[in-house]
Amino acid sequence: MADPMQETEAMELDDEPEAEVRDGMPEFLEKMLHLTAGHRKETIDGAKEFLKKEFPDWESGCRWEYSAALLGSPVFPATRFIGAWCFQESINNRNVGWLIEETAKLLRHPAEEGSNPAIPIFVPPHLRSAMDWVRTADASRDKRRVIAGVAGTGKTWILTESAARILAEDFRSRVLVLCFNRPLAIYLRNEIHRSMKKKLGGRWKPVGGCRGPSVTVDTFFAFMGWKVPDAPDPDEDFNRKEALKNVLKMRGEDLKAIYGSYSHVFIDESINLCFYNSVDEGKSTSWLGLLENIWDETGCFFLSFDLEQCVYSKIEVTDREREYLGVSQDLKQVIRSPSLVCDSFLAHASKETREKKIPTRECPQVLGMPVVYCEPYLRHVSWSDCDVQGIENVVRIIEEYELRDVKEFVILTETRQLASFVGEGLKRALSKLKHRHSLCDAATLARSHGSAMDGERRIVVDTVRRYQGLQGSVVILFGLPSGQDPLMYLGKSRCSGFLFVVGTEGACEEMRQKEKVYKNEVTPSISRKRKEEPEGAPSLKWIKI
DNA sequence: CTATGACTACCATCCTCCCT
DNA sequence: AGGGAGGATGGTAGTCATAG
Numbered sequence: 001m002a003d004p005m006q007e008t009e010a011m012e013l014d015d016e017p018e019a020e021v022r023d024g025m026p027e028f029l030e031k032m033l034h035l036t037a038g039h040r041k042e043t044i045d046g047a048k049e050f051l052k053k054e055f056p057d058w059e060s061g062c063r064w065e066y067s068a069a070l071l072g073s074p075v076f077p078a079t080r081f082i083g084a085w086c087f088q089e090s091i092n093n094r095n096v097g098w099l100i101e102e103t104a105k106l107l108r109h110p111a112e113e114g115s116n117p118a119i120p121i122f123v124p125p126h127l128r129s130a131m132d133w134v135r136t137a138d139a140s141r142d143k144r145r146v147i148a149g150v151a152g153t154g155k156t157w158i159l160t161e162s163a164a165r166i167l168a169e170d171f172r173s174r175v176l177v178l179c180f181n182r183p184l185a186i187y188l189r190n191e192i193h194r195s196m197k198k199k200l201g202g203r204w205k206p207v208g209g210c211r212g213p214s215v216t217v218d219t220f221f222a223f224m225g226w227k228v229p230d231a232p233d234p235d236e237d238f239n240r241k242e243a244l245k246n247v248l249k250m251r252g253e254d255l256k257a258i259y260g261s262y263s264h265v266f267i268d269e270s271i272n273l274c275f276y277n278s279v280d281e282g283k284s285t286s287w288l289g290l291l292e293n294i295w296d297e298t299g300c301f302f303l304s305f306d307l308e309q310c311v312y313s314k315i316e317v318t319d320r321e322r323e324y325l326g327v328s329q330d331l332k333q334v335i336r337s338p339s340l341v342c343d344s345f346l347a348h349a350s351k352e353t354r355e356k357k358i359p360t361r362e363c364p365q366v367l368g369m370p371v372v373y374c375e376p377y378l379r380h381v382s383w384s385d386c387d388v389q390g391i392e393n394v395v396r397i398i399e400e401y402e403l404r405d406v407k408e409f410v411i412l413t414e415t416r417q418l419a420s421f422v423g424e425g426l427k428r429a430l431s432k433l434k435h436r437h438s439l440c441d442a443a444t445l446a447r448s449h450g451s452a453m454d455g456e457r458r459i460v461v462d463t464v465r466r467y468q469g470l471q472g473s474v475v476i477l478f479g480l481p482s483g484q485d486p487l488m489y490l491g492k493s494r495c496s497g498f499l500f501v502v503g504t505e506g507a508c509e510e511m512r513q514k515e516k517v518y519k520n521e522v523t524p525s526i527s528r529k530r531k532e533e534p535e536g537a538p539s540l541k542w543i544k545i
Numbered sequence: 546c547t548a549t550g551a552c553t554a555c556c557a558t559c560c561t562c563c564c565t
Numbered sequence: 566a567g568g569g570a571g572g573a574t575g576g577t578a579g580t581c582a583t584a585g
Binding site for chain 3: 180181182219414415416463465466
């Protein structure tokens with residue numbers, strides 16, 4: 001095998017200049033840290049002025065990221081990176097939400113002055129600082145990089161760009177990229193190849209169906225199951241998942257013999273892989289341990305987590321993942337109990353807070369992302385009739401937003417059955433509209449991303465779970481039952497622009513209530529700024545059938 | 546040769562019902 | 566009231582047939 005440290009062919013990257021590898025923060029981040037000390041409104045305004053001067057091409061507002069770089073975790077002294085949206089003016093502050101209340105408070109008052117504070121780090125539109133941070137992994141003592149953030153913080157973007165850069169710099173790097181479901185794997189593969197080709201300025205040409213340089217992008221199950229030894233007796237029932245569990249128990253050398261070794265390992269939405277953990281006779285086996293075993297520690301080991309998703313999904317987490325997440329308490333408890341979950345965020349905020357015993361609070365109310373409009377319809381006896389009305393509402397939304405030049409719509413349901421019903425209904429209804437539309441599912445969208453024909457409107461109809469990890473500018477949640485917070489969170493967090501809920505009166509009312517609480521109690525300062533509907537808001541009004 | 550859809554298997558989760 | 570069993574639904578995977 002080629003020595004990864006040996007000299008490589010000179011390859012100039014066409015976009016970014018070679019940055020100095022350093023442990024400290026880039027200068028502008030230090031400046032931002034100074035400007036935002038105390039995190040008061042006036043300091044933020046000052047910081048924004050500074051940013052507008054530094055980045056004149058960017059006027060859309062702020063993203064705030066929180067780093068616990070200075071926490072001095074005994075496990076990973078290097079760095080950890082926590083991201084969360086605070087607000088984004090470009091979409092009229094609509095995306096403030098989907099944080100639980102305590103998180104939102106934390107974001108506005110991250111830490112007391114003088115304590116070991118969470119560092120508010122400004123990340124410019126292209127997330128350059130996060131990229132640099134990942135890039136320093138190779139030269140750093142601890143090569144592990146964990147990015148935890150709510151949806152939309154750019155975790156996936158950082159992953160694809162970092163992987164593409166590594167491959168563009170050296171084709172021979174053995175890079176492994178894993179995630180949970182197939183649509184996301186397809187998307188990641190396409191994005192990495194696209195980005196890599198761009199960096200190489202078109203000099204890379206795949207040869208004869210070759211999948212490119214030595215990058216493996218797949219789902220965890222497919223990657224692991226692919227090489228799981230088959231059952232010795234073909235007639236015998238073969239449970240591949242059981243076989244996988246046996247693989248998880250193997251030791252490092254055996255694993256390397258089966259899977260080979262990789263210099264760079266990237267895992268997106270990695271919290272979902274905890275499904276493959278198991279506990280046998282008191283001994284737990286973990287996907288994380290397995291992947292660490294096939295990592296040769298010459299490159300970076302990159303994980304992205306969505307902590308809030310952990311809250312909702314009730315996922316079992318082993319000690320190893322707990323270490324990665326950097327919480328001092330029993331994360332299993334943290335995850336299972338909504339009243340404790342905010343502590344995992346506090347744990348990142350300051351050492352004092354982390355070590356302090358936090359009194360039991362009432363469960364923080366799970367708050368909704370501000371919804372553009374809810375479109376309720378009755379759904380009781382004959383569901384199909386009522387869902388027909390729902391589809392009419394969806395068509396209205398699509399018509400309205402096409403006038404605003406939106407070309408991609410995402411409609412998410414709970415079940416596949418409802419998804420196909422909506423798909424059929426839309427096909428009939430949209431055939432009457434003048435624009436061409438193509439309906440597809442999440443996997444098809446991921447496969448053809450970036451290759452849309454001019455003027456073509458794409459409408460994705462799929463289940464929420466299958467769309468996990470992907471994002472859309474206009475998302476319509478169709479017929480999600482109220483009270484299903486995990487699903488609601490997943491669905492809402494898929495939206496980067498306008499979110500609609502088309503559903504039962506109960507679900508819509510619940511959404512309105514949550515938004516009301518959110519506006520009045522969590523972000524009053526932001527809510528006050530938009531008394532009248534901002535420009536660009538739809539002219540649709542509440543519809544009650 | 547490749548993409549797609551229909552079918553199957555297995556496991557996880559949630560909800561409901563029933564028993565203690 | 567609390568816990569367990571069972572059903573419905575979701576996810577993943579695989580195989581096979583078919584169409585382009």
